[in-house]
Amino acid sequence: MSSPSQGRVSGRKAGFTLIELLVVIAIIALLIGILLPALGNARNTARLLVSQSNVRQIMVATENYKADNRDDYPLKAIWPDRNRPWESQLTSGISSWTYGGKFNARRIFNDYWQGYAGGIFDVCPNDRPLNFYLYPDFDVPGPVNGFWGIPGSGARSAQTALRERVELEVYRSPGDQATYQRNTAQQFYNNPVPDFTLRRGSYDDVGTSYHANLRWLEALRDANPSQFGGGNPNFTRGIIEGLRRLKLAANFDTSRFVFMYDQTMDLVANSNNPNLQLMGEFNQVNRAVAGFLDGHVEYLDVIPGEANTDGYRLHFPRRGDR
Secondary structure, three states: OOOOOOOOOOOOOOOOOHHHHHHHHHHHHHHHHHHHHHHHHHHHHHHHHHHHHHHHHHHHHHHHHHHHOOOOOOOOOOOOOOOOOHHHOOOOOOOOOOOOOOOOOOHHHOOHHHHHHHHOOOOOHHHOOOHHHHOOOOOOOOOEOOEOOOOOOHHHHOOHHHHHHOOOHHHOOOOOOOEOOOOOHHHHHHOOOOEHHHOOOHHHHHOOOEEEOOHHHHHHHHHOHHHHOOOOOHHHHHHHHHHHHHHHOOOOOOOOEEEEEEHHHHHHHOOOOOOOOOEOOOOOEOEEEEEEOOOOEEEEEOOOOOOEOOOOEOOOOOOOOO
């Protein structure tokens, strides 16, 4: 009598051994290690492209402004009247953000710019000329006679909600994480320190992440102290002369002359420290986005303390320059 054969049954259950699981985990970890830097680089590249696009739009708006204003550049006085020609006033200063941007820091972050130097650097968006070229329908209630009044005044306090509401995104760099605009001159030129108390960048501090190059004014004053050095009328005379040279562009290459840049270039090129290593907005040391007078935009290496190099120029040619 025969009986059916009995199949052999293994006592091992289906699944993975510990070694197999460890191998899988190791492979996943390896893939993550390979992919994460690539994803980070892709994210940085995307943010950089946005910043370059912003600056390109600002440079196009600058050319349109020049076409409407006898080739003048959109740099305005901070006091007493931003809407009067430079030749008809003695200004007490100039800043790198009067060309365009939103309000200075909102009151929620403190009233620094409303109180600093009597509030003259607190520039209303309506007084920043490029805003109307980049945002044709832009309009906010403006200050009387181009000035917001004394700190703590009713007129200034009434604008608190407005300061928080106005956003002009073309002036915001995706890499702008901290502001250096409140540094003293000593800090700015020697050991720049970001102000993290705001938890915001230059855009939320002074209205823009991108700053007009004003190194040409400093160079003019240093080279001609008897004519442009000291206070007024020499100070205003130096601004007028510099803007005239920018307009004529007679003795320099506009494709090398920088009109605006992000904070990294401002800090590194103007530094007194030749060994400065500053992490830029897109995670590369001493690299910055800049817009040139001919309208093109570059992401370039900046040499610490060097205003004029083979790749860029921040002030007018002088004897011995490259």
